[in-house]
Amino acid sequence: MQAVAPECARQRSVEVIENVRIARDTYRMRLLAPEIARAIRPGQFLMIRPTRPGTTDPFFGRPFALYDTILGASGKPEAVDLVYLVIGRGTASLADRMAGDRLEVWGPLGNGFGPPPEDGGPVTFVAGGIGQTPFLALGRWWLGSRGYGDPPEHWSGARAGSAELLYGVRTAELAAGVEDFREAGIAVTLATDDGSAGHHGFVTEVLEDRLRKGRRPAKLVGCGPPAMLGALARIAEREGIPCDVSLENQMACGFGACFSCVVPMRQADGSVDLRRVCVEGPIVPAAEVAWPIGDGH
Amino acid sequence: MVAMRVRLGRLELENPVLVASGTFGYVREMAGFVPLARLGGVIPKTVTAKPRAGNPTPRTVETASGLLNAIGLDNDGIEHFRAHHLPYLRSVGTKVIANIAGEDEDQFVRMAADLGEEPGLAAVELNLSCPNVSHGLDLGVDPAAVGRVVSRCRQECPHPIIAKLTPNVTSVATVAKAAHEAGADAVSLINTVVGLVVDWRRRRPILANDIGGLSGPAIKPIALRMVWQVHRAVPGLPIIGIGGICSSDDAMEFLVAGASAIQVGTATFADPTLAGRMVDELPAKLAEAGVSDVNAFIGTLRSNKD
Numbered sequence: 301m302q303a304v305a306p307e308c309a310r311q312r313s314v315e316v317i318e319n320v321r322i323a324r325d326t327y328r329m330r331l332l333a334p335e336i337a338r339a340i341r342p343g344q345f346l347m348i349r350p351t352r353p354g355t356t357d358p359f360f361g362r363p364f365a366l367y368d369t370i371l372g373a374s375g376k377p378e379a380v381d382l383v384y385l386v387i388g389r390g391t392a393s394l395a396d397r398m399a400g401d402r403l404e405v406w407g408p409l410g411n412g413f414g415p416p417p418e419d420g421g422p423v424t425f426v427a428g429g430i431g432q433t434p435f436l437a438l439g440r441w442w443l444g445s446r447g448y449g450d451p452p453e454h455w456s457g458a459r460a461g462s463a464e465l466l467y468g469v470r471t472a473e474l475a476a477g478v479e480d481f482r483e484a485g486i487a488v489t490l491a492t493d494d495g496s497a498g499h500h501g502f503v504t505e506v507l508e509d510r511l512r513k514g515r516r517p518a519k520l521v522g523c524g525p526p527a528m529l530g531a532l533a534r535i536a537e538r539e540g541i542p543c544d545v546s547l548e549n550q551m552a553c554g555f556g557a558c559f560s561c562v563v564p565m566r567q568a569d570g571s572v573d574l575r576r577v578c579v580e581g582p583i584v585p586a587a588e589v590a591w592p593i594g595d596g597h
Numbered sequence: 598m599v600a601m602r603v604r605l606g607r608l609e610l611e612n613p614v615l616v617a618s619g620t621f622g623y624v625r626e627m628a629g630f631v632p633l634a635r636l637g638g639v640i641p642k643t644v645t646a647k648p649r650a651g652n653p654t655p656r657t658v659e660t661a662s663g664l665l666n667a668i669g670l671d672n673d674g675i676e677h678f679r680a681h682h683l684p685y686l687r688s689v690g691t692k693v694i695a696n697i698a699g700e701d702e703d704q705f706v707r708m709a710a711d712l713g714e715e716p717g718l719a720a721v722e723l724n725l726s727c728p729n730v731s732h733g734l735d736l737g738v739d740p741a742a743v744g745r746v747v748s749r750c751r752q753e754c755p756h757p758i759i760a761k762l763t764p765n766v767t768s769v770a771t772v773a774k775a776a777h778e779a780g781a782d783a784v785s786l787i788n789t790v791v792g793l794v795v796d797w798r799r800r801r802p803i804l805a806n807d808i809g810g811l812s813g814p815a816i817k818p819i820a821l822r823m824v825w826q827v828h829r830a831v832p833g834l835p836i837i838g839i840g841g842i843c844s845s846d847d848a849m850e851f852l853v854a855g856a857s858a859i860q861v862g863t864a865t866f867a868d869p870t871l872a873g874r875m876v877d878e879l880p881a882k883l884a885e886a887g888v889s890d891v892n893a894f895i896g897t898l899r900s901n902k903d
Contacts, residue, residue, distance in 0.1 A: 304626045305629060308629075309629050310630075311630060311869050349868070356814040357661055357662040357814075359867050360659055360664070360866060361866075389659075404868070406869055549654065550654065550655050550658070552657050552659075552666075553865070553867075555622075557621055557622035557626045558668075558866050559622075559642075559651065559671050560655075560656045560666070560668070562654060562656070563654075573650070574650055574671065
């Protein structure tokens, strides 16, 4: 229970530079936040408070994964991009913000991703819903095309040989940022629940098909609904492929104080204990999660 | 310069700004956001006699200007608290008030006695009011039981004793009076208000625990009313005001209503630097009120009927 938010986490009032719709109900928000942009790493997240000044509703911040950092003229990170799906009062309020508006944010939060697989092999990202968002920065970092930090540090060890994104959404219109991934050299394969694009069915079925054809990644990373992550974890275990997952959960604070966002995790002694996603995650080895997780479990 | 020092029974604070148990983690979580040494004091998350896993999720749900929670006193127990958290807490440079919850009177008394052996604690706050555990609730609504627990804890523990009371009673003043007569140095008012959030489409409550405790700005008027009521009904009993405090103006409202100190609670989740800023802002607000000592402002709210 010693886990805390990163020492560099700060609360700041920051300016919205851009807030653009990139898919159905999906927006990319760019925030001018040099201090946070220089500290944040792929897989970490920010809390953004949608509360307008002088009001108390909605009251709490919402967690958003880093989509990417934006370099300023100096070559240093100046801004952060976040991609979000409008699903409730908080995200609906964020969708109304315009360039020049200010928002209270705090971060960077969470542990972030570790290094790419040592053998320089291919990596496969498996995303469901709005779970694609952590994988743009991660792909760029692991492929060696972008650095993070101040000054931006490229990964100096063996890089991922290739990266692909298997991306499941309910319907094609919800697929957001596909061009961003392709421009970053990350191949994208879609799966849709309604068959409107790509594979008609679960994204994990696309992965199973890859594996049957002998296309075996050196590393799997997942982010999405708990049921999808559980299915991914079973596949990874069966195949003996190292797999990390980026977890999400209901969070009031993001820095370990509220104890809302706990998930059951296997401990070294074989017991299961509830751990806070915000400070002990959000990135955890899939094998350490006591599946199934999510509401009702 | 406005004098900010306040006294609550045997407990003396450099300023009236405290942070509420359960909203500030074990304090180390907040070190990057709040200059801890500048606070009047800190109150870490409730500890229980034995480790508790807490409730399944969802444990919290946002409501209109509030939060309904049923965390369920997730903690690693008092032995772990003494070995692991207290050494850190002694180093933060401000008053540390431990918060304990027992499942029955004897457990409260044993835990208070254990903490009585610990140096570097400014006080012990008794969580007589957590709505999310099966036993403590009944105890906090019974004035006689509250009186017995406070009295026995005072005998067994040399630290000042604060009774944190539940608002889920018909007459909070009756319970406060019992705590006062039993020797409580102060009472903390209020803990969360029991509530329910429903998903009618699923025909289920949202929280895994069904019901939970409501906190945040939504409950501030209830908290202010109770602070004022107790202040008027139980003269001489120091009060720590809690409930939806989100700004130094909110803190001023509690002080004028009769609170000698305040706790920033749920607002920390949404505004982690708030408590630190409040310490900076309060002197100017008190100067605006025309006082040079916070004690000249506390409890000076006048009824429109007087």
